[in-house]
Amino acid sequence: MSAALPGPSLADFETARGRLVGIVQETPMERSRYLSGMLGAEVHLKCENLQRTGAYKIRGAYNMLAKLTDEQRARGVVAASAGNHAQGVAFAATELGVRSTIFMPVGVALPKLQATRDYGAAVELRGLEFQTALAAAIEHVERTGATFVPPYDHADIIEGQGTLGLEILDQVPDASTVVVPIGGGGLAAGVASAIRQRAERDGRTVRIVGVQAERAASYVTSLEAGEPTTIQTQSTIADGIAVARPGTLPFAIIREAVDEIVTVSEDDIARALIVLLERAKLVVEPAGAVTTAAIMTGLVASDGPTVAVLSGGNIDPLFMERVIGRGLAASQRYLKVRMALPDRPGQLAIIAQIVSDEQANVVEVLHSQHDAWTSIADVTLDISVTTRGPEHAERVLEALRRAGYQPVVL
Known part of the structure; x- marks a missing residue:
């Protein structure tokens, strides 16, 4: 028996899964003949792009909010986000009858802004950069006593995201490799930890491969340094995983539970998005397509059933048009x-x-x-x-x- 991983236990993940019943959908697992032919092994796509709110984020957000005390719920919750986290928190808060305030940059894409409002949140637009919106959110917390809901660096968030790993093993019991996107690390930490612990309980191993955009590969640098390290990210179409510094707890888990981290280019991601559209008939945002890109570029090696997590599908139609053009040109x-x-x-x-x-x-x-x-x-x-x-x-x-x-x- 290997040493216990930091963060949630297998029992914690299983309890969280029960907590999410009726709230989170068990998203489809689709087999891809096209990608299977490229990899030389069976490839399945875990379609979190079809999740409620369009991404996996609802899992962690609802799990954390469901564990708040009555006093904390009465004070409301606050988050800072330009995308999927905002929608996940807004939806979860409304479901639980909790007041939510989301701080977003002024230039946030209109579909994301409108969706967050439609899920019931009060949206405050602050600054042109995410950091300005984050600072405003923290000031609001200090002034009102509301609970701040972080996007990835919190045990309850990781616990909720890890329920996805349990679903994967239920849907593909003989999975030998799981490929997952990495931004701040909440999803990858939860999925990797839940899968590792359950596979070990069942007496087998599952290989976990993390994927980052090469223009925002903070985990690659941090793992080399041996500690979370802040990098200068470059502009990337995979903005959903463009995080300059890993979360402290996600880093500790990923260092132990993820076997390998690979990076993919902008053109790789754009080509993958087109393949998912044409071959799988799936709309996936660039951050969610990095796992497909890693398989297509030969960065993933597997001799058994492989699962690629498609983490989200929230993409602005106008931006999608640009990405498709980029992907067609790259191909x-x-x-x-x-x-x-x-x-x-x-x-x-x-x-x-x-x-x-x-x-x-x-x-x-x-x-x-x-x-x-x-x-x-x-x-x-x-x-x-x-x-x-x-x-x-x-x-x-x-x-x-x-x-x-x-x-x-x-």
Whole structure:
């Protein structure tokens, strides 16, 4: 028997699961033939993107709020969030008849703002950065005595998130590998701890792989340093897991319970989101698609049933449009090319015919006679073309070269 993990025990996770009955949905577990073929082992998708409020966050939020005393409930709860945590806290508080106040940055996406209000919270917009909203939330707590609900660094939050791990083992009893996103670490800590403890009780092992966006990989740096370390994060489409410093308790659990942490690029994430849309018919936010990205890029090794946690599906439609464009470009299914053309009639028709002959499709054209990029006798042509992938894109480019043009991929 290995040493006990820090944080909640298996009994704590099981009690929390009972506490969430009737509140949290047991989300579907979908098998992916496409990803199974890529991995060489059976892959299942744990669809927390279909959870109430659109993400797993409701698990931890409700579990913590359900354990508050009557006096604490009377004073209300407060959270700071620009996304899923806000909605989870708002929903849980309303279900329990508790007043909730959520502090959000002024620039928060409108769908997230409206959803938080619709779940019953009073929303206060403060500052352009999350840290400003967080400072305002803490000031509110100090002034009113309300209970602050942290997004990940609290035993009750981790306990609630860990119920997802128990569901995974119920739905895929022979799972050999579980892949989970990591931001602040509450989800990964809960899932890894619950699975480790139950698997050990049952006399077997399950490998846990954590995934971070490479532009916000605070756990990679912290594990190397041996302690939670603050990093300078870069802008990432996976904003839901862009956390500069691991939580103290999640770090202690993840250090012991997670076998490996890998990182994925922006293009990896965008490609994964498109695969989930096309192949699985699932809308998943970028932070929730990192596990799929890790499988697609060969960063996950497994010789048995593998579960990828899709942690959420809350994505602004306009942002989704941008991510899809990025994913298509990264997959070379959307090709943007610039060329210099002789400034004489018929050149556009020639280019259109070349692309058509290669069975590709022009979706956008920008033709300019006033561009310093070309000589004075030429014009600049930017065309956007949809193709079937890298090989088809290269055939289009080669056809243009054979016709005497010099296409530059943008």
